[in-house]
Amino acid sequence: MELQLALDLVDIPEGIKLVKEVEDYIDIVEIGTPVVINEGLRAVKEMKQAFPNLKVLADLKVMDAAGYEVMKASEAGADIVTILGAAEDETIKGAVEEAKKQGRKILVDMIGVKDIETRARELDALGVDYICVHTGYDLQVVGKNSFEDLQTIKGVVKNAKTAVAGGIKLDSLPGVIEAKPDLVIVGGGITGQADKRAAAAEMQRLIKQG
Ligand SMILES: O=C(CO)[C@H](O)[C@H](O)COP(=O)(O)O
Numbered sequence: 001m002e003l004q005l006a007l008d009l010v011d012i013p014e015g016i017k018l019v020k021e022v023e024d025y026i027d028i029v030e031i032g033t034p035v036v037i038n039e040g041l042r043a044v045k046e047m048k049q050a051f052p053n054l055k056v057l058a059d060l061k062v063m064d065a066a067g068y069e070v071m072k073a074s075e076a077g078a079d080i081v082t083i084l085g086a087a088e089d090e091t092i093k094g095a096v097e098e099a100k101k102q103g104r105k106i107l108v109d110m111i112g113v114k115d116i117e118t119r120a121r122e123l124d125a126l127g128v129d130y131i132c133v134h135t136g137y138d139l140q141v142v143g144k145n146s147f148e149d150l151q152t153i154k155g156v157v158k159n160a161k162t163a164v165a166g167g168i169k170l171d172s173l174p175g176v177i178e179a180k181p182d183l184v185i186v187g188g189g190i191t192g193q194a195d196k197r198a199a200a201a202e203m204q205r206l207i208k209q210g
Contacts, residue, residue, distance in 0.1 A: 006187035008032035022200035041076035048077030055079040066095035074102035105129035135166030
């Protein structure tokens with residue numbers, strides 16, 4: 001099980017400073033969608049240059065023209081690129097094909113997908129690398145989480161790795177770990193803490209102990 005730090009509300013220098021504090025305890029650093037919108041793929045490039053030993057995920061949430069967008073993110077140094085599960089199968093296929101060509105991985109974000117079970121089966125057959133259940137900020141504020149959806153995809157996905165994101169904090173992490181996803185994605189649960197290093201260290205400790 002790996003730990004991914006999501007950076008959403010920072011600029012590039014703040015992001016690099018933050019990752020320096022927690023780099024010992026994370027496996028993947030995510031350049032969040034708002035950061036890509038504000039800073040472009042330069043954020044991916046500078047993060048990869050600053051931390052060549054960490055995997056960098058570009059949270060582009062691709063919806064169309066995936067081959068081109070995955071190619072550009074790969075050129076910037078992204079190891080993993082996200083696409084939306086709601087995208088057309090042709091778009092998913094384009095992403096998978098380009099990622100294979102570039103030696104990168106595709107993570108599908110299931111945000112907004114209504115029939116998680118059916119779509120997860122289909123995406124798994126299309127050869128994506130990760131399938132991620134995700135409660136976005138807009139549903140976190142009305143008290144939703146993705147724990148049930150995680151159980152659902154764990155039951156049907158045969159090849160892809162499973163991931164979970166959205167509002168995971170230290171107190172909810174043990175419940176997440178019990179479901180045994182391959183990847184746990186945490187943003188505010190680390191970045192919003194006064195002692196970010198301690199929060200990341202404790203999360204990694206819980207994850208490693210399984
Ligand atoms: O992709 C995202 C929002 O669309 C976030 O990166 C993801 O939800 C993780 O952040 P947090 O733990 O703060 O919810």
